[in-house]
Amino acid sequence: MGRQRVLSGVQPTGNLHLGNYLGAIRNWVEIQSQYENFFCVVDLHAITVPHNPATLANDTYAIAALYLACGIDLQHSTIFVQSHVPAHCELTWLLNCITPLNWLTDMIQFKEKAVKQGENVGVGLLDYPVLMASDILLYQADKVPVGEDQKQHLELTRDIVNRFNHQFAKDESVLKLPEPLIRKEGARVMSLTDGTKKMSKSDPSDMSRINLLDSPEEINKKIKRCKTDPVRGLAFDDAERPECNNLLTLYMLLSGKTKEEVATECADMGWGQFKPLLAETTINALKPIQEKYQGVMDDKGYLESVLRSGREKAEAIANETLTQVKAAMGYALPL
Ligand code: TYM
Numbered sequence: 171m172g173r174q175r176v177l178s179g180v181q182p183t184g185n186l187h188l189g190n191y192l193g194a195i196r197n198w199v200e201i202q203s204q205y206e207n208f209f210c211v212v213d214l215h216a217i218t219v220p221h222n223p224a225t226l227a228n229d230t231y232a233i234a235a236l237y238l239a240c241g242i243d244l245q246h247s248t249i250f251v252q253s254h255v256p257a258h259c260e261l262t263w264l265l266n267c268i269t270p271l272n273w274l275t276d277m278i279q280f281k282e283k284a285v286k287q288g289e290n291v292g293v294g295l296l297d298y299p300v301l302m303a304s305d306i307l308l309y310q311a312d313k314v315p316v317g318e319d320q321k322q323h324l325e326l327t328r329d330i331v332n333r334f335n336h337q338f339a340k341d342e343s344v345l346k347l348p349e350p351l352i353r354k355e356g357a358r359v360m361s362l363t364d365g366t367k368k369m370s371k372s373d374p375s376d377m378s379r380i381n382l383l384d385s386p387e388e389i390n391k392k393i394k395r396c397k398t399d400p401v402r403g404l405a406f407d408d409a410e411r412p413e414c415n416n417l418l419t420l421y422m423l424l425s426g427k428t429k430e431e432v433a434t435e436c437a438d439m440g441w442g443q444f445k446p447l448l449a450e451t452t453i454n455a456l457k458p459i460q461e462k463y464q465g466v467m468d469d470k471g472y473l474e475s476v477l478r479s480g481r482e483k484a485e486a487i488a489n490e491t492l493t494q495v496k497a498a499m500g501y502a503l504p505l
C-alpha cells in the first residue's frame with residue numbers, strides 16, 4: 171500500500187505570521203517524510219475578500235518560496251498554485267450543487283468576515299469552504315494539517331463527502347473522507363495585542379502579529395510593546411492570563427524546549443526578563459527561514475520550475491478524481 175496523502179494550503183494574502191507557521195507549515199515539515207504531500211498556494215481563496223491585483227502574483231510566489239524556506243522538501247512534497255489547476259474550480263461547481271446553503275451560512279469564519287464587509291460581501295466568501303473542500307477532495311487526501319480555526323471547514327468537507335457518496339456512489343465511495351490533523355500546541359496562536367483573539371493577517375494592526383519576514387528590529391519592537399499583565403512569575407494555562415499563556419507557548423515552540431522546561435525556567439521571571447529572551451529566541455528561529463527565503467526569491471527560474479512540475483503532478487491526480495466525480499454524477503464524458 172502507498173503512503174497516505176496529505177493536502178494543505180495557505181492564502182497568499184500578505185505575509186505569513188507565526189500563527190500560520192506554528193499552526194500549519196511547521197507541522198507539514200515535521201510530518202512530510204511519512205506521507206505523500208501536496209501543498210498549494212490558494213490564490214483563488216485570496217480573492218474572496220477585496221484584493222490587490224498588482225501584488226497577487228508576487229505574493230503567490232512569495233508563499234511558495236516560504237514553503238521551501240520553512241523546510242518543505244520536494245522529495246516528499248509537491249508545491250503548486252491552486253489557480254494553475256482548473257479542476258479546483260470545476261469540482262467546486264459540482265459540489266456547490268449538492269451543498270445546502272445553510273451549511274455555508276452557518277460557518278463561523280463566513281459570519282465573522284461577512285460582518286467586516288457589510289453589504290459588499292461577495293458570493294465567493296460564502297463559497298470559500300466548498301472551494302476548500304474541492305482542494306482536499308481532488309487529491310483524495312487522508313490527512314489535512316491545519317490550525318484550529320479550520321476545524322469547522324474540515325467538518326463541512328466531511329459532510330460534503332458523505333452526502334456525495336450517499337447520493338451518487340452507493341456501492342463504492344468516489345470521494346475519500348479526510349481527517350484533520352490539528353496539533354494541540356500552536357494550533358491557536360493569539361494576537362500580541364489581545365491574548366483572547368487569534369493572530370490574524372486581517373488584523374489592521376501589524377503590532378498584533380510577528381511576520382516570518384519581520385526584521386530583528388521589528389520583532390524586538392513588537393515583543394517589547396506586546397500586551398502582558400501585572401502578575402509576577404509566569405505560568406501556563408491560567409485562564410485569567412491569556413497573554414501569558416500565549417507568550418510562553420511561543421517561547422516553548424520556538425526554542426524547542428518542553429512545556430515542563432519552560433514552566434520551570436520562567437516560573438520566577440518578570441516580563442522585563444522574559445521579553446528579551448522571547449525576542450532573541452524568535453529572531454534566532456526565523457533567521458534561517460529568512461535567509462533561505464531570500465535565496466529562493468533571488469532565483470525566480472528555480473521557483474518557476476518547482477511550480478511548473480508541481481502543477482503537472484497535481485493536475486494528473488486532480489483530473490482523475492474530477493473524471494470519477496463527473497462519471498458518478500451521470501455526465502456524458504468527452505470521448
Ligand atoms: P489561511 O491562509 O488563513 O491560514 C493558513 C493556515 O494557518 C493556520 N492559522 C493559524 N494557526 C494557528 N494560530 C493562528 N493564529 C492561525 N492563523 C492561521 C490556519 O488554520 C491554516 O492552517 N482556508 C485555509 C486555506 C485552505 C486550505 C485548503 C487549508 C484552502 N484550501 C485545503 C487546508 C486544506 C486558510 O485558512 O488559510
